[in-house]
Amino acid sequence: MSDRRRITGPESALPLVFAPTPNNQSTTKSPQEKTNSGIRNFFIKTGIVSNCNGSCFLEVDNTTIIVSVYGAKPIRGSSVTSASFSVMTKVSNNLEELSNFTSSDLSHSKEEKEEQKLAKEDEYVTTNQIGKTQLSLVEQKLSTYIQTAFLPSILLEKYPKSSIEVFINILTNDSHTNSSLLSLITWCANCTSLALVDSGIELKDMVSTGIAKLTDDQTVVIDPSYSNEGRKTVGGQEVRAVASYMSVTDTVVGLMIESEEGVNGEMIEKVIDGCNTMAREIRSNMNGFLVSTM
Amino acid sequence: MSEEFQLKPVSFSPEVLARIAPELSLQRHLSVGVRPCLRSFQEFKSVQINPQLDSINRYTSNQGISSKSTVLGSSNIKCGNTIIFCTITGGFIETLLPNDEADENVKEYEKIYENSEKQENNQQDDSLSNFRTVYPIIEIERGRTGAPTDEEMIISQTLHDTLLNSKILPKESLEIDLGLKTVDKDNNEIIIYPNESKDIDSSLFQFPRKYSFVLYASIQVFSRSGPILDAAWLALMIALKSTKLPCVYFDEKNSNLLNDISSLSSKKSVKTGVVNAKSGSQIICDPTKSHDLKLNNSDLYTTTIGLIELDKDFSVEIEDVENNEDFKALSVDKHTRNEGEPILLCDIEGDAEENAIGSRVVVIPDINTEDDDNLVSVTIIGGGSKVTKQSIQNSIGLAKLRSKNLQQQS
DSSP states (O other): OOOEEEEEEEEEEEEEEOOOHHHHHHEEEEOOOOOOOOOOEEEEOOOOOOSSSSSEEEEETEEEEEEEEEEEEOOOOOOSSSSEEEEEEOOOOGGGGGGGGGHHHHTTSSOOOHHHHHHHHHHHOOOOTTTTSSHHHHHHHHHHHHHHHHGBBBGGSTTTEEEEEEEEEEEEOOOTTTOOHHHHHHHHHHHHHHHHHHOOOOOOOEEEEEEEEEETTTTEEESOTHHHHHOOOOOOOOEEEEEEEEEETTTTEEEEEEEOOOOOHHHHHHHHHHHHHHHHHHHHHHHHHHHHOO | OOOOOOOOOOOOOHHHHHHHHHHHHHHHHHHHOOTHHHHHHHTTOOOOEEEEOOBBBSOOOOOBOOTTBBBEEEEEEEEETTTEEEEEEEEEESSSSSSSSOOHHHHHHHHHHHHHHHTTTTTGGGGGEEEEEEEEEEESSSSOOOSSOHHHHHHHHHHHHHHTTOEEEEEEHHHHOOEEEEEESSSSSEEEEETTTTTTGGGGGSSSOOOOOOEEEEEEEEEEOOOHHHHHHHHHHHHHOOEEEEEEEEGGGGHHHHHHHHHHHHHHHHOHHHHHHHHHHHHHEEEEEEEEOOOOOOOBOOEEEEEOOOOOOOOOHHHHHOOOOHHHHHOOOOSSEEEESOOEEEEHHHHHHHHHHOOOEEEEOOOOOSSSOOEEEEEOOOOSSSHHHHHHHHHHHHHHHHHHHHHOOO
């Protein structure tokens, strides 16, 4: 049955199919080159959404995120002793490329034939369905990670019979650099952290998140972006990880590791160290920002 | 034993009062000559039109190409504290099939307006069937999920209808001149377009079906503080102005195969999903070439003005404040108003104003024509207060002023 609450347009309409961009043209316009050490510059501003309790805007390269926090607000008819905490992520309708993450990220490991086949399917970008109601896979992953990571940091028992809701809006995503899902999670998490501080909800500690990549030759790259590495590391033993920390108690509250070839303890240790380095730097940045806004 | 009962007056903070007794709160403010939002009566919110989001547009102004984006146009505006993002995406539709020829809404309109148009000599060029609209989805961020709210549905429908009736988007603008992807003598793949290569036989471009674009608009609103029709319309207009439609070509490679399939299916007169998908994947958008979307008149702006009458019952003593210099600076319009005329408030903002003001006048003036009295649309909602001739005239005047101002900005 058609959606009668939205104006969805004619049903016989077909999505636009775009031919792949010729390579020489797509590479001409890449954003600023990033050196392998250091974190990309990012812009943050809190309190930009006025009809919520706390909000934060974050921009890094061409990725823009708005996080708004609603709560603690009362839940009717509930008598729980601590607040419920939920995270909703919304990726703008037009950012279809995000849903290709899983398939294209996997294509590294597969045999060349299969990869080509997959790549061919990925080449044709089509428009997304308008007015979708269910969360996409990417949105689910993002929500779950952030909910897990922030649950230990919020003093939920201070807010009985109430709920705290976090809404993450990804307005634009970096289509030039094709930044990965992990990178998106990192910046969403850092943005959420500041939005929670802005909301005045009582926290044990601020959560800061870092991303790192362990390359073939066992070097650790923090805040990796696809712009400078190309995506041609087929068969490489790459390990990518996102980790979230509460610095005061020095605990890891969230961890996500991605690799095609499998990982061992040594690798995990190295890559987590990388994440930690970045998270600390982010934390000192956020501290500086919060002091400056006081 | 005697007990003394005392009724203590209850006092509320302005924010709480605005929510629980909007009428009272607003009347009290107005009686001393200020609005709850501290703007003067006929002061509009400041509007900031930011450059389009180059990073998400597929065909940006400087011909850079976002390799995977499907966004054809976008806008980002700030109106007071309210932030609005609008992105335009597209799809295509076969136009020669009689079933798909026009959108159902268009047909309905035509039914309604058929009679009146016949009386006016039925000008062919002006018929609504020659114009198209976009399909907007508006999302107002307010910390909830699920089905769209009433307001979102109403505004989507209003944007859709207004755009159609204002005849901004002619049918021709969305029609696709199909190019052809073929191989030249040296077996290289080339794409030729009818409008750029005139020496090529035009019979090459006679395709069995005609296609045209459909446009979708996705509008996201943050920090809503009042009715947002004006701002949403502005965002949509700016996004449409920036929209670039892709050049589209027909991929010759599988055309023979396709013809076979479609002839088979037409014999059975069954429209199968397989054929649909196939024919769709043959019509392919050029990754780099695009052209501007042609609009008839892109300088239309909606202006919503609230009308409210002062109620003397609610007026407060103002002796204390009258001698206060600071206060005099704030209250501007107190003595310039005629008795009995409702007060005109521009850009309704905040709980008190929004809930207490039912009467509204929505005007879209056409400021590009010589004729000064040309209006595209006037909507008058009588919600309680007396709407006088004078106040409608004033509203239209304000709307014209506002439109000219916005025209200069954008």
